[in-house]
Amino acid sequence: MSDYKIQIVHLYPDLLNLYGDKGNIECMRKRLLWRGIDAEVIRCTNQDSSFDLTRADIIFVGGGSDRDQEIVCHKLLEKKDELKNYVETDGVLVAVCGGYQLLGEYYQTPTAKIEGLHLLDIHTDAGENRLIGNIILESAFFEQKITGFENHAGRTSIGNHQPLGKVIFGHGNNGETGYEGVVYKNVFGTYLHGPLFPKNPQLCDHILSCALKRKYPDFKGLAPLDDSLENQANEYIVKRFTQPN
Numbered sequence: 001m002s003d004y005k006i007q008i009v010h011l012y013p014d015l016l017n018l019y020g021d022k023g024n025i026e027c028m029r030k031r032l033l034w035r036g037i038d039a040e041v042i043r044c045t046n047q048d049s050s051f052d053l054t055r056a057d058i059i060f061v062g063g064g065s066d067r068d069q070e071i072v073c074h075k076l077l078e079k080k081d082e083l084k085n086y087v088e089t090d091g092v093l094v095a096v097c098g099g100y101q102l103l104g105e106y107y108q109t110p111t112a113k114i115e116g117l118h119l120l121d122i123h124t125d126a127g128e129n130r131l132i133g134n135i136i137l138e139s140a141f142f143e144q145k146i147t148g149f150e151n152h153a154g155r156t157s158i159g160n161h162q163p164l165g166k167v168i169f170g171h172g173n174n175g176e177t178g179y180e181g182v183v184y185k186n187v188f189g190t191y192l193h194g195p196l197f198p199k200n201p202q203l204c205d206h207i208l209s210c211a212l213k214r215k216y217p218d219f220k221g222l223a224p225l226d227d228s229l230e231n232q233a234n235e236y237i238v239k240r241f242t243q244p245n
């Protein structure tokens with residue numbers, strides 16, 4: 001094992017875990033361990049929501065129903081300043097779907113306005129129909145296309161922020177702009193659910209590298225892994241939706 005150690009804080013896996021978002025935690029942990037880097041996972045749940053961000057290197061929050069999102073947001077608002085400080089000091093935060101919507105100013109559902117954490121200058125309004133299906137993105141950060149599955153009523157406006165990727169198949173932030181997700185410092189918000197990291201190893205490594213660079217100034221980069229199976233899964237989906245025969 002190396003001397004490096006990464007702490008991953010998983011926020012509310014008991015409430016926001018649609019399509020198995022929590023598998024992404026295992027993927028990050030394994031990809032670190034395979035490089036000899038120790039990873040500690042702290043789960044903050046609805047039963048035990050006392051969490052400490054002072055040692056956090058990566059925070060992950062998944063997606064879920066409007067109802068569960070509201071419960072989580074209410075709890076997280078108590079930690080708003082701490083989260084803001086974490087983000088502004090380059091802490092890595094990955095937020096999927098419902099979690100992504102919570103990063104902004106608000107999420108307006110058909111029946112309620114859920115106040116967001118105001119970490120980013122973005123906002124979300126629910127549309128009349130849901131944007132559902134497979135989605136493929138071209139990323140500005142690495143070569144591999146990002147593949148995933150989206151299912152959201154919310155339409156997110158990211159203002160002048162940088163998106164995570166350009167939609168080449170699917171809906172994205174609001175079905176209109178042709179962009180998906182948001183990146184601000186080391187914050188990554190996306191509508192892509194479920195096995196995001198297992199199917200997108202370059203995205204996972206990009207995020208792990210951000211955390212390692214922040215914590216260890218001498219970090220030189222991640223050793224390559226044999227990703228042939230992961231790449232095959234990724235390429236199969238890309239081909240299926242971008243080159244129909």
Ligand code: GLN
Nearest residue numbers: 063064097098152153154
């Ligand atoms: N409840 C939100 C929406 O419908 C987020 C859904 C989700 O996380 N899949 O837009």
